[in-house]
Amino acid sequence: MWKPDRRSKKPLYQQIADDMERRILYGEYPPGSFLPSERKLAEQIEVNRSTVIQAYEELRAKGIVESSSGSGTRVSKRLLGVTPSLTPNWRAYARGGTFAPNLPMIRRIREVLRERGSIIDFASGELSPDLYPNQAIQQLLREAPFEAPLGYDDPQGFLPLRETLVSFLDKQLNIRTTESSILITSGSQQSLYLITQCLLAPGDAVAIEDPSYSYSLPMFQSAGLRLFRIPVHENGIDPEEIESLFRQHRIRMIFLNPNYQNPTGSILAASKRPRLLKLAAELGIPIVEDDPFSLTSFDNRPPANLKSIDAHGSVLYVGSLSKIAASGLRVGWLIAPQTVVKRLADARQQMDFGLSVVPQWLANEFLRSGLFDRHIRFLRDALSRKQLHLMTALNRMLADKFSCIPAQGGLNSWLKLNQPVDDSKLLEESLKRGVVFMPGTVFGSEPGYVRFSFARPADHELESGIQKFAQALHALND
Amino acid sequence: MWKPDRRSKKPLYQQIADDMERRILYGEYPPGSFLPSERKLAEQIEVNRSTVIQAYEELRAKGIVESSSGSGTRVSKRLLGVTPSLTPNWRAYARGGTFAPNLPMIRRIREVLRERGSIIDFASGELSPDLYPNQAIQQLLREAPFEAPLGYDDPQGFLPLRETLVSFLDKQLNIRTTESSILITSGSQQSLYLITQCLLAPGDAVAIEDPSYSYSLPMFQSAGLRLFRIPVHENGIDPEEIESLFRQHRIRMIFLNPNYQNPTGSILAASKRPRLLKLAAELGIPIVEDDPFSLTSFDNRPPANLKSIDAHGSVLYVGSLSKIAASGLRVGWLIAPQTVVKRLADARQQMDFGLSVVPQWLANEFLRSGLFDRHIRFLRDALSRKQLHLMTALNRMLADKFSCIPAQGGLNSWLKLNQPVDDSKLLEESLKRGVVFMPGTVFGSEPGYVRFSFARPADHELESGIQKFAQALHALND
Ligand SMILES: Cc1ncc(COP(=O)(O)O)c(C=O)c1O
Ligand SMILES: Cc1ncc(COP(=O)(O)O)c(C=O)c1O
Numbered sequence: 001m002w003k004p005d006r007r008s009k010k011p012l013y014q015q016i017a018d019d020m021e022r023r024i025l026y027g028e029y030p031p032g033s034f035l036p037s038e039r040k041l042a043e044q045i046e047v048n049r050s051t052v053i054q055a056y057e058e059l060r061a062k063g064i065v066e067s068s069s070g071s072g073t074r075v076s077k078r079l080l081g082v083t084p085s086l087t088p089n090w091r092a093y094a095r096g097g098t099f100a101p102n103l104p105m106i107r108r109i110r111e112v113l114r115e116r117g118s119i120i121d122f123a124s125g126e127l128s129p130d131l132y133p134n135q136a137i138q139q140l141l142r143e144a145p146f147e148a149p150l151g152y153d154d155p156q157g158f159l160p161l162r163e164t165l166v167s168f169l170d171k172q173l174n175i176r177t178t179e180s181s182i183l184i185t186s187g188s189q190q191s192l193y194l195i196t197q198c199l200l201a202p203g204d205a206v207a208i209e210d211p212s213y214s215y216s217l218p219m220f221q222s223a224g225l226r227l228f229r230i231p232v233h234e235n236g237i238d239p240e241e242i243e244s245l246f247r248q249h250r251i252r253m254i255f256l257n258p259n260y261q262n263p264t265g266s267i268l269a270a271s272k273r274p275r276l277l278k279l280a281a282e283l284g285i286p287i288v289e290d291d292p293f294s295l296t297s298f299d300n301r302p303p304a305n306l307k308s309i310d311a312h313g314s315v316l317y318v319g320s321l322s323k324i325a326a327s328g329l330r331v332g333w334l335i336a337p338q339t340v341v342k343r344l345a346d347a348r349q350q351m352d353f354g355l356s357v358v359p360q361w362l363a364n365e366f367l368r369s370g371l372f373d374r375h376i377r378f379l380r381d382a383l384s385r386k387q388l389h390l391m392t393a394l395n396r397m398l399a400d401k402f403s404c405i406p407a408q409g410g411l412n413s414w415l416k417l418n419q420p421v422d423d424s425k426l427l428e429e430s431l432k433r434g435v436v437f438m439p440g441t442v443f444g445s446e447p448g449y450v451r452f453s454f455a456r457p458a459d460h461e462l463e464s465g466i467q468k469f470a471q472a473l474h475a476l477n478d
Numbered sequence: 479m480w481k482p483d484r485r486s487k488k489p490l491y492q493q494i495a496d497d498m499e500r501r502i503l504y505g506e507y508p509p510g511s512f513l514p515s516e517r518k519l520a521e522q523i524e525v526n527r528s529t530v531i532q533a534y535e536e537l538r539a540k541g542i543v544e545s546s547s548g549s550g551t552r553v554s555k556r557l558l559g560v561t562p563s564l565t566p567n568w569r570a571y572a573r574g575g576t577f578a579p580n581l582p583m584i585r586r587i588r589e590v591l592r593e594r595g596s597i598i599d600f601a602s603g604e605l606s607p608d609l610y611p612n613q614a615i616q617q618l619l620r621e622a623p624f625e626a627p628l629g630y631d632d633p634q635g636f637l638p639l640r641e642t643l644v645s646f647l648d649k650q651l652n653i654r655t656t657e658s659s660i661l662i663t664s665g666s667q668q669s670l671y672l673i674t675q676c677l678l679a680p681g682d683a684v685a686i687e688d689p690s691y692s693y694s695l696p697m698f699q700s701a702g703l704r705l706f707r708i709p710v711h712e713n714g715i716d717p718e719e720i721e722s723l724f725r726q727h728r729i730r731m732i733f734l735n736p737n738y739q740n741p742t743g744s745i746l747a748a749s750k751r752p753r754l755l756k757l758a759a760e761l762g763i764p765i766v767e768d769d770p771f772s773l774t775s776f777d778n779r780p781p782a783n784l785k786s787i788d789a790h791g792s793v794l795y796v797g798s799l800s801k802i803a804a805s806g807l808r809v810g811w812l813i814a815p816q817t818v819v820k821r822l823a824d825a826r827q828q829m830d831f832g833l834s835v836v837p838q839w840l841a842n843e844f845l846r847s848g849l850f851d852r853h854i855r856f857l858r859d860a861l862s863r864k865q866l867h868l869m870t871a872l873n874r875m876l877a878d879k880f881s882c883i884p885a886q887g888g889l890n891s892w893l894k895l896n897q898p899v900d901d902s903k904l905l906e907e908s909l910k911r912g913v914v915f916m917p918g919t920v921f922g923s924e925p926g927y928v929r930f931s932f933a934r935p936a937d938h939e940l941e942s943g944i945q946k947f948a949q950a951l952h953a954l955n956d
Contacts, residue, residue, distance in 0.1 A: 028659040030791025030815045087790045088764040094821040097676035099828055124630075132628040146619050150610040150804035152602075181506040186664075190830040198575035219828045286566040312565045313508025326628035330834035337508045343572040350577055350697045351829065352668040356808035359834040 003045045012047055016055035021064060024075050031087050035065060035073045043115070100218040105424065105442050112431055120465035122437040122452040125213075125262060125323075125411055131382055131455065132326040136371040140362060148361040152353055155345040157184025157333075158360035164368045165333055173294055174308040175317065175335070183341045185348075186355055187332040188292055188320040189219075194334070194344040195253075195288060195316065196223040205249040209237060213262040213290075214255050215444035229444065232261060234405065236268030239276040246283050253286050259302050260293040260410030263443045263451040267408065270303050281312035288316045292323040295376055297409040298384035313337060321363060323411060324376060331355075331363040383455055386462065387413060390454040393466040401473065411455035414440075416448060421476055423447045429472035435465045481523045490525055494533035499542060502553050509565050513543060513551045521593070578696040583902065583920050590909055598943035600915040600930040603691075603740060603801075603889055609860055609933065610804040614849040618840060622847075626839040630831060633823040635662025635811075636838035642846045643811055651772055652786040653795065653813070661819045663826075664833055665810040666770055666798040667697075672812070672822040673731075673766060673794065674701040683727040687715060691740040691768075692733050693922035707922065710739060712883065714746030717754040724761050731764050737780050738771040738888030741921045741929040745886065748781050759790035766794045770801040773854055775887040776862035791815060799841060801889060802854060809833075809841040861933055864940065865891060868932040871944040879951065889933035892918075894926060899954055901925045907950035913943045 004015040023029055035041070038056060042049040056073050059065045067073045077087070101107070109123050148158065156162065162179040169175040185191045192214075200206065202224025208214045210229035220227060228245050230237045236258065245251045258268035268276075280287050287306060294302040307317040320332035334344065348354060366372050390413055391406055404415045423439040430436060440449025457465055482493040501507055513519070516534065520527040534551050537543045545551045555565070579585070587601050626636065634640065640657040647653040663669045670692075678684065680702030686692045688707035698705060706723050708715045714736065723729045736746035746754075758765050765784060772780040785795040798810035812822065826832060844850050868891055869884055882893045901917040908914060918927025935943055 023656050023658070026654045026656050026659065027788070027791045027793075027813070028656045028816050033791075033815055033817060087759050087792055088762050090764075090815050090817045093677040093764065094817045096679050096682075097825065098679075099676060099825040101824070126629055129627065129629060134628065137628070138624050141619050141624050142621075146616050148806070149607065150612065150615070150806040151604055151607060152805045176504045178501050178504050178506045180501070181504065186830040186834065189828075193829045198577060199571040201574050201576075204574075217828070222828060281565050284566050286571065310505070313505045313511075314565055315505075327630045327831070328626070328628040328835040330830065330832070335505070337511055337568050338506050339511060339568045339572045346579070347575065347577040350667075350695070350700060351671045352664040352808065353805070354808070356664065356834055356837040357806040358837045358840055362836055 001044060004047065013051050013054035013058065016041075016045070016047070016052060017058040020055065020059060021062075024059075024064060029075050030090065031075050031077045033075055033090060034071075035075070037072055098222055098224075100221040102218050103216065103442060105427070105439060106216060108427075109436055109438070112436055116434075118434070119431070120435040120461045120468065121456050122435065122454070122465060122469075124456045125438075125453050126327055127323065127379075127411070127455050128458055130458070131379055133366065133371065133375040136366060136369075136375055137326070137362065140365045140369070140371070144365045146361060148357045150357065153355060153357050153360070155349050155354055156180075156182065156341060157355060158357055158364065161331075161360045161364040161367075162333075164364050168367050169319075169335075173302070173305055175305060176308070177317075177335050180338060181335050181341060183334045183336070183344055183348075184355055184360060185332045185334055186330040187322055187327070188290060188318050189217075189332075190348075191318040191320075191332055191334040192217070192255075192288070192290070193219055194348060195318075196220060196225060198344055198347045199286075199340065200225060200252060204253070205245075205251045207242065207245050207251045207254045209256060209261065211263055211440060211443035211445035211449070212255070213257060213443060216442050232264050232266055234266060236261070236266055236272060237276075239272050239279055242276070242279050242285075243283065246285065251285060253288060254280065255288045255290060256306070257290045257293075258306055259291060260296065260407055260412075262293070262410065263412055263438065263440065263445075264414040265405070265407030265410055265412050266414075267303055273304070273306060273309060277306060277310055277312065277314060280314045285314070286316055287314055288318060290318045292318075292320045293410040295324045296380060296383055296411070298380055298387075299408065300380060302409060307335065316340065324379065325363075325366065325372075329359050329363060331359050383409075383411065386454045386459065389459065389462045390452060390466065393463045397466050397470040398473070411453050413452045413454055415450050415452065417450065417473070419448075419477060421448055421473070426450075426472060426476055429475050430469055433468040433472050435468040435472070437469065479522060482525065491529050491532035491536065494519075494523070494525070494530060495536040498533065498537060499540075502537075502542060507553050508568065509553050509555045511553055511568060512549075513553070515550060576700055576702075578699040580696050581694065581920060583905070583917060584694060586905075587914060587916070590914055594912075596912070597909070598913040598939045598946065599934050600913065600932070600943060600947075602934045603916075603931050604805055605801065605857075605889070605933050606936055608936070609857055611844070611849065611853040614844060614847075614853055615804070615840065618843045618847070618849070622843045624839060626835045628835065631833060631835050631838070633827050633832055634658075634660065634819060635833060636835055636842065639809075639838045639842040639845075640811075642842050646845050647797075647813075651780070651783055653783060654786070655795075655813050658816060659813050659819060661812045661814070661822055661826075662833055662838060663810045663812055664808040665800055665805070666768060666796050667695075667810075668826075669796040669798075669810055669812040670695070670733075670766070670768070671697055672826060673796075674698060674703060676822055676825045677764075677818065678703060678730060682731075683723075683729045684731045684733060685720065685723050685729045686733045687735065687739065689741055689918060689921035689923035689927070690733070691735060691921060694920050710742050710744055712744060714739070714744055714750060715754075717750055717757055720754070720757050720763075721761070724763065729763060731766060732758065733766045733768060734784070735768045735771075736784055737769060738774065738885055738890075740771070740888065741890055741916065741918065741923075742892040743883070743885030743888055743890050744892075745781055751782070751784060751787060755784060755788055755790060755792060758792045763792070764794055765792055766796060768796045770796075770798045771888040773802045774858060774861055774889070776858055776865075777886065778858060780887060785813065794818070802857065803841075803844065803850075807837050807841060809837050861887075861889065864932045864937065867937065867940045868930060868944065871941045875944055875948040876951070889931050891930045891932055893928050893930065895928065895951070897926075897955060899926055899951070904928075904950060904954055907953050908947055911946040911950050913946040913950070915947065 038052040162182045205226045289306045307315045317335040438451040516530040520530045640660045683704045785793045795813040916929040
């Protein structure tokens with residue numbers, strides 16, 4: 001983000017006017033389009049609003065912009081030609097297409113995170129930067145010989161990585177598969193996008209958990225799916241509900257996150273798993289097992305994955321490096337029967353001609369070296385310690401105001417507040433105090449729940465973050 | 479691809495049966511799904527068909543597969559349970575969604591390329607591996623310090639890369655832009671996918687060139703667009719045609735590849751460009767300038783891009799490293815007004831949560847180091863030399879049988895055959911002789927044209943490839 005130079009002799013407003021003129025001439029703001037509002041720009045570049053007003057005044061005097069009262073400042077259409085040119089109505093074009101926008105609450109939180117780097121962040125379901133395998137990655141980049149071909153990759157993904165995954169998944173999770181059953185994706189998000197776009201049609205009914213990470217993804221709406229929700233209890237969903245949903249709505253697919261579920265942290269009881277698989281097979285509906293967290297299991301004993309005990313072949317397994325290594329690598333995998341993998345690989349070619357070979361090569365080196373094993377041990381310890389910190393702080397500062405079952409893996413703690421609260425008021429009070437979290441309603445739960453990601457804040461922020469949150473809660477209840 | 483071990487004491491058929499049993503048990507072929515046909519598997523793993531028949535017989539005897547006459551061999555549904563389980567009908571699921579399949583001719587060519595590594599390849603519009611900056615990339619991986627953050631990236635892409643692109647594009651192509659107007663994509667393909675999916679709606683009319691690379695992309699069909707075609711002459715399209723297409727069909731966007739067009743190699747005359755831009759601005763329709771080749775200009779003097787002379791802001795500019803460095807990096811860029819960039823970045827988040835930071839970091843190091851300049855000089859010389867080889871061979875072996883205007887940049891030569899030919903027969907005759915090319919019809923041209931990519935074959939293959947092609951042509955005309 002460009003900012004004016006406070007040590008320059010040129011006045012601030014003039015610097016802003018010059019920078020904006022350049023952006024207009026270079027097409028960032030074409031004729032007829034709106035400049036950022038004065039308030040917003042002032043916030044972004046950290047100057048007084050009056051300075052921006054003065055800068056816009058300067059541009060107006062030069063005939064570069066014009067302002068219509070109420071609707072803001074827009075770039076003059078007469079700027080560059082003798083006759084007023086039409087030029088594309090970009091705002092209308094940008095409203096095209098079928099991508100649903102994010103939930104307003106999520107947009108609000110993202111905006112805050114972008115603009116206020118110093119806020120204590122319990123909202124992002126992401127590891128804190130010191131939990132990434134930074135050293136391992138630097139070492140591999142420096143030392144591992146890069147021998148991957150640099151042409152368009154195999155549509156299913158880099159073969160050596162798929163081969164490594166076959167033994168990796170067998171060793172780590174008892175999942176038996178073949179290299180032809182694996183599609184390398186740029187993370188679980190792309191796996192889910194491919195599944196919803198290619199195997200389902202608008203109007204199809206699908207089952208998701210309630211609450212559910214999937215609920216927070218506009219992707220499901222964009223695909224025009226009808227979502228039916230199955231309550232998540234302390235030990236996961238009740239498989240019998242699948243059958244009644246099928247009878248009533250002909251659901252065509254089930255999306256589950258059985259281990260350390262996002263957002264609740266719950267585990268689908270091992271005893272329920274065979275029944276669930278049997279039902280799905282009898283009804284002929286695939287289960288998408290979204291499984292980013294299994295390897296974070298604090299005691300290194302994740303419950304056996306659906307995929308590993310699926311004798312009927314009903315499970316589409318979705319894995320990713322995002323939560324066990326680093327989300328910026330954008331490497332994930334989807335395991336499915338040949339027909340499905342081929343179909344999804346083909347569709348993906350149309351979207352992006354496949355993945356970059358560089359992160360795939362790097363992921364392969366990482367997984368097959370001893371570096372991964374060392375890293376994952378470190379990560380498990382760190383996460384379990386962070387959760388403990390969080391729970392201690394919560395118990396000390398909020399005592400009888402909440403209940404929470406500590407998770408045994410994953411990145412998230414799920415709190416039920418014992419008093420009724422207004423989610424968005426609680427969020428705003430917290431933002432004021434410099435802390436942010438995810439209100440449960442984002443995941444489709446009723447009000448009064450919150451998700452704290454304990455993986456994201458630095459250790460020293462856990463305590464002060466909860467203190468701020470407690471203050472926000474008190475302020476509301478007064 | 480797994481192959482049986484010919485030195486093993488276990489008979490071949492038994493090895494095949496065992497491998498297939500494992501694939502079935504591991505879910506590559508779930509209950510009820512079909513195994514590959516005996517002929518196809520025999521070809522793939524390079525054994526006699528009778529050996530595969532024997533292997534399938536073995537699986538049948540064990541009750542693992544069953545064959546219904548005519549429809550092939552399928553995995554037994556009774557395999558794993560007492561009651562026959564339904565399990566998902568994967569073939570039906572794989573028919574879902576809206577992704578159009580590739581043109582049959584393209585599918586045929588891709589299949590041949592996958593299965594016959596030794597064929598001389600004039601078909602792939604890709605650089606030959608020795609033209610990639612292999613050494614530069616190895617050097618950067620080894621020596622450049624990796625300092626990029628490993629979390630989820632900025633939705634618009636890695637900021638340092640966008641900043642580098644601002645000066646890179648200015649210096650190399652006189653394109654002035656700002657870092658906020660750039661969206662980093664995983665190549666031109668993703669840029670085009672985002673544009674067709676997010677800025678247009680099914681039923682919208684768009685103009686493309688005739689012939690055109692875009693015509694070969696099922697992506698346009700998948701988006702439900704109505705394509706109207708503007709003939710490409712020796713010096714590009716006639717801008718006036720835009721106006722009549724707009725009056726008749728209300729076209730909403732124009733897709734052009736003005737420099738070294740794929741497939742014709744032609745250049746849109748500099749004299750036509752201002753008129754084209756003026757028309758587009760007056761009609762209010764955006765021009766998508768797909769520009770992968772400008773920097774390959776053999777004499778390093780590419781015609782000024784539409785984007786660089788676009789005063790009205792009508793151009794969406796699409797660039798990529800694929801043809802000037804390496805396609806496997808999957809790094810491209812799209813330049814557009816803020817409103818558009820934000821919209822596309824948002825939609826992309828739903829598809830894949832953004833690009834891996836690793837290739838973006840690498841691309842940044844490459845573009846800002848002197849390594850790129852050295853590489854692109856080398857590449858220009860190599861491409862120009864390769865085209866000369868190709869033309870010499872063509873002139874010697876096909877003399878008066880074709881006409882072709884040598885390209886001044888890009889990867890492709892476009893030949894008009896002087897006698898009428900049946901495209902698919904010519905292709906099959908060529909395949910028999912070990913050479914493959916792209917028939918012009920793939921790009922929507924009338925029959926009798928072929929595209930030779932001279933960038934792909936090794937130097938020593940250019941001559942023998944044309945010899946084989948000449949033989950194929952003679953065989954047809956006899
Ligand atoms: C349950 C679940 N699935 C999928 C994802 C997406 O992860 P990625 O696309 O980074 O692999 C997340 C991220 O928070 C998640 O929590
Ligand atoms: C004109 C044109 N546009 C776009 C592309 C796609 O390139 P990429 O997605 O690799 O950048 C190609 C590739 O052949 C092309 O020729």
